[in-house]
Amino acid sequence: MKKYIILILVLLYVQSVRAQEIVQGNVTDIGGHPVPAAIIKTIDVFTKKTLNFCQTDDKGNFTITAKEGTILRISAMSYKSQELKIVKSMPKQYITLEEDTKMLSEITVKAKPVQLSGDTIKYLLNTYAKPNDRTLSDVLARVPGFEVNKENGEIQYEGKTISNFYIEGMNMMDGKYGLATKSLPKDDVATVEVMKHHQPIRVLDDFTYSDDNAINVKMKKGAKAHWMTTFSGSLGLKTHGGLWKFETFAMRLKPNFQTILTYKTNNIGDNIRREADDLLSFDELHSPLTALLSLPSPSPLLLRGRSLFNRSHAISLNALQRINENSQISAQVTYTNNREEATSLRQSYYYMNSGVKAVETSKQFVENSNNLFAKIKYENNASNHYLKNEFSGNFSWNKQCLNEQGTNPHTMLGNLPIYTLKDNFSIMKKYGKRLVTFESKNILELRPQQMYVDSSAQSINQHYYETNTDISGSFKLGKFVVSGKAGVNAGIHSFSSNLVGVPDSLGLLIGKSSFTFAKIYINPDIEYIIKDFEFTLSSDISYNHYKYSLDNVHYKFLFSPNFHLRWKVTARWKCFADASINTIQINAAQFYPTVVLQDYQYMNKGFADYHLSKEKNMGLGFTYNDALGGTSLRLRLTRAFGKSPYISTQDYIGNYIVESLTPGNTKYNSWSILFTGSQSIPFIKGILNVRTLYDVMNSHIIQNGKQMPYDRKNFRLTSSIDIGLIKKVDFTYKLTYSFNQMKMPMLGRTSNLNSWKHEGKVVIPLCKTLNLESLTEYYHNEVAQKKFKDIFFQDFSLKFKVKYFDFSLALNNVFNKKNYGYGFNNTFSSSFSNQDIRGRELMISFYYKP
Template sequence: MRQYLLIIIFTMLSLSAKAQVKLSGTVTDAAGQPLSGVIIKSIDATTKKMAGYAQSGNDGHWTITAKAGSLLQFTAMGFKKQELTVKEGMKEQRVALEDNAVALKEIMVKAAPVRLSGDTIKYLLSTYSKPEDRTLADVLSRVPGFEVNKDNGQISYEGKSISNFYIEGMDLMGGKYGVSAKSLPQQDVAMVEVMKHHQPIRVLDDFTYSDDNAINIRMKKGAKEHWIATFDGGAGVKSHGGLWCFESFAMRLKPSWQTIITYKTNNTGKDILSESEALLTTGELGETLRPLIVLPAPSTSRLGQRSLFNRTHVVTFNTLLRLTDNSQMNLQVTYTNDREEASAQRTTEYFVNTGNRMIDNKKEYLEKDDHLTAKLKYENNSGGQYLKNELSGDLLWSRQWLTERGTNPHDLYGRLPEYTLKDNLMVMRRMGNRLVTLESKNIMQVRPNGLNVDALRQDVNQHYYETDTYLKGSFLLGKFIVSGRAGINAGKYAFSSNMQTLLDSLGLWTGSSHYFFSRIYANPEVEYKISDFDITFSNELSWNHYSYSVGDAYSRVLYSPELHIRWQASPRWQLGATADITNGNVDANQFYPTIVLQDYQYIHRGLADYRVARDKGVSLSARYGDALRGTHLVGRVKRTFGSTPYTTSQEYEGDYIIVSLQPQRTTYNAWNVTLFCSQGIGALKGTLNARALYNAKDAEMIQNGEQMPFKTRAFNLTAGLTTSLIPTVDVDYHLTWMRNTMKMQRLGSSSTINSWKHEAKVHIPIVKLLSLETLAEYYHNQLSANRFKDIFFADASLKLQLRRFDITLALNNLLNRKTYAYALNSDLMRSTSSLLISGRELMINIYYKL
């Protein structure tokens, strides 16, 4: 009997052991980020009692043993509970928890909006979004620490522009990420990660310090399974014709492939051109060539959408293909067709030692542009080597018409095309503690420009070629990083001008020339890292040779040392100090033998001289960041002393102003102060951002042969508060104050301009699906010593929000204002402009998300 009983007991134990299943896996949020501290319970399916539990670690990994047929329950504060049934033979499990918000009277308990993981700060976007938000830029503008340029989509964090913009870890947009920031549907974004001290090139992780901030956009799981598309279109009427706007956005994200396609068009004054501008140009040669022909057009962007009369079409195509885990190909193409008109009255007062001049003209301006840009990039970014090659083209066909009536009546027509080609190659190879880099940058620019002023015709051709190739070696010696770079930089500037003679006494109108420079340089650098200090000393030594087809050749040696100290005083405080001596480059644009008519009034004269400016500067910076409390503070003070071998000269000859450089050394000094702060305010359920800029400079100008010193002082303050103090009512308030003072000692006079702008936006829900949004703008602009212009604008819109549709009825410029006036100070002159702006407009828009 005992034998039978033992057999029965062992059989039952065996069956029980077979019913036990050992499970493991990872638990993440909707963005795919590991979650720690998640409770995993084993629930008996029959008794509904807990049979066991486990908890996820820092990497989100968990392990538990449970019976087949029982339930596994995953719970965490701020996330929806999730369950799965235990089955025999289950493989590694990956569980993604969805965000959850639980209402407790008037308090909302949500998932932690900010999480820290080393140098990465993770912002849960849903905790900052509002029902009226459509795009990523809409939400980021109210997150503490962030600033978003509402025109071009440029993103700054802690007062500094981001260095890279990634989507799911891939750099699809490159420097033209503005179109993504202003088009990416915010409801498809799970998390925004800020990567501090970001180094995009893996082999440089141990070789160089980076103070850059980059962001990575984590999409929700559903957004990565199919195409995402949005459509926003509308029509309306204004006082002189009809209105239209249409925007489409399509995106497909896959593990090895990303594509974004957009098409946008409007005639409402909305600036969509700036979205496709290059916001990042790291690692490229700058576009040295400056236009010599510039029409004095009204500022069409001064008042944004209200002052821009346009017909614009923009198409963008961006695709990225991941070839291997480390390599990818990227193609970007943008085409724009734009037509802009502007009308303004401008009064300009020139402060002249022989008596002030006054010009009062009415301007009618028209511009038609076709612009094509394309970039093809291959990149291989591994831990042992890095290879990148970028080939890009920028082709602009621009035509401009300007009619001036008043003191100086003229008709102007400018043909101002510009063509730019670039190629950038970089190869890095890491061998233990050594790093070798080869980089070659190349650029070609062409400006075949022409100008018609009444019956006069002028043709100016500029061609510029430059190459910069260097070899760099770096060695890691304990706490020292020793680097050395040596290379050659060379360029050629070709100029030709052809025009019928105006006044022989002013100079030569027709001619051509060639300017060439070469620079052989060496740049030793030592970086020392100890504890929380990072000290870098570098010094560029260069031998420079210049030659000019209508002048003598010249050679010289230059040096430019720099010392930079960074101290990570605490996890939140970072302090820095920089001291440098900088030599400027010889400006190729000043080498031309003729005089050039810039417009109907200004004439430019070249100067063949090889001397360069020399600056000495000292700057101090402090940065405090506490992302968990939403506190970000940045301060920077820079003091600059310098001298330049030239002084800008203005000579008044009849109706013309001849601008040139005189070979006369002058000294100058300047102060630059920048302050930025951002604070999340829980009591107000909002965020406060503020930025202050102060610039002071003492300068000189030669006017009709007489030295004319003057001082400029400029102060700019911008502040904004977003709040939801009243439940469901959102308020945005922004203040901008600018003060600019120009003091002219020799003339015994000064010019001061103050301007204020107040902007408030209020979003008020009326019923569940219907809301009202109002916008008010108030300007208080100083036009002269005792004259101010007060302007008030008001807009209102009704929005009906359905599941996939938004329908908006908007009435803009309710008060039907017709003009806007402002004043500006410049070098020994002051101008006052009155812009024609859009009248009252009625628009209906439909937004649809696929």
């Protein structure tokens, strides 16, 4: 009997196994991108019960065991479900899921505020917003993966600055998008889309791999039907005088027209000038001219608003008109007027082979600046061609005054205007699998500047013009894209200087010169792309002609190869490696015959030489991004080796420090580690952000005729956590630590500087419409070797919110702190400063959004 029972069981088992089918499949979206974490279920036809289930992997693959006749259901968040019937000998299934917008709106609002669609990640903004947030930048600062610079509105995603900023698919702001991020009302924004591997030029889609991130801001429907406006203002009292702040913002969005108008003014320490910064301009020519004249002013931005004594005005106009589906014209005009004051007491130590020189000064600094920027741009961006012409002007009028008392009293005045014109033209045309491009870029910069130091006067006039014209072509050859560029780059730097009131023994005081250069170059490039790998090998080959007006003609042949490798390990993990050998171009701005009085103490001396510096760079890293899980990580390790035919010199001559270059090999090496990460923490309704940077550099200079090696180390850690565990109570803690070391082996000295900053912010609801906000800051700074200064700030504000209005009453710097101490290292010098800061202030403010 027992044998029969076993036989029956075996037969039943075999029959059951025969009825089972092993089903394999691959799930993608309509764009062909894999859908990870899709749910695969087998369901009984009659009972509707789930019999088995699994999930797709990062490449969209799955394997599941199912019975013949049952139903296979495939589902994923934000996609329509599909069902298949299991049949005998079922082949591998290739399943394409369609987007389900209704499901998205239901799930996104109630559950996860993120939608994945290929290389686009959509964030529902309101799910991250807090009651006291007003602008887009306020909310983005707490979204995993994002970093927002509160000063200029710059946005980074996964550690990289975004390449393009769109509003409803149109790029009105170009690189100056800080005005938008710091002004767009968060209540009018529906979603923020991050477009990874974004290529803004459509004709390049088939020819070039892009590793850039772009952002597209989608507005709510109600925000597109009328003018969006906001108004805010503040009045207050300080120890001596009154306080004010007023801002207005207006935006109009139509299907083919966009415009933004802003006006801002304040004297409460808000640096609105930074909002007009050009955050990304990688495709333009840049002038090599640097600030030869520069007053040694206290840093007015050290504590942002607490240390900035200002009177600022800024007005901007941005407009974009879409002509047709492919073409548009845009215009930008920004004007800023700014007056800043700063006062400090500084103690500096200059480390020399003959001993240490100590200088103590009190500084009173005033700067008046005016800046006008205007740009007009036409763009035609079609699938088979691209045309762009962009003309811009940037005009700066800057006057500075510095009065120093102490060891060496001085009075300095500077008139430092800079006028810049640029024009960028490009046209691309696609012919089947071939692409031809013509580009012409031009820049003109003028710097007629003067500076007066006691009885000395320095006048400099610099003109710089450069043009770069090239033609390039690309063609596809299977998995390869072969490209090449050939062009001419030429420029001229004219220089004249007149210095009076200093000893002739320092060098030539009056003189003029010109330096011209011309370069004929080719840039071959080969790119190989398969499903998960992108390999690029490129080089810069050029023949250069140099002519300095005080020397003979010189020629150089240069070659610089570059290598890049990117590997998409999974949908979330990506690795990259790059290496380059660069021969660094001669700097036209270093060729001038005279000494230049930079300030009351430092002098610069021109250097005419044609030897070239070489540098080898290697980089490794990875990124990990799980938008649904709220995780974003980026790590990059960089190693650099350099060899320069020059050595920096530093000579102490009387009361002056003369800096220049001298022939001689200088080897240096450096390495750096950059890590950024953010992680949402659901159980405390919070987010954790971490950013670290560590770099090391070894080099040397010649000081008073003797070679002096020095080593530098820098470490900076920034971490913050935002917690919203208690309903309507928001708590944020931020820690910033920095370490800077300068080691001088020949002198047996090391200068270590440490600083800590703790910042805590809490928002507590007192009733439905009234909140209490508290901000606490604690600084622990090294102000002398192993001596620290502690400073504690406390701010309070009451915020009352009704339908269209926000009102607030703020008391800042409750303990009326008046100065702030810090230290910093320069090459063979250390300085410790006590800077005046804003005292106690009482402000009443309103914010109105119709």
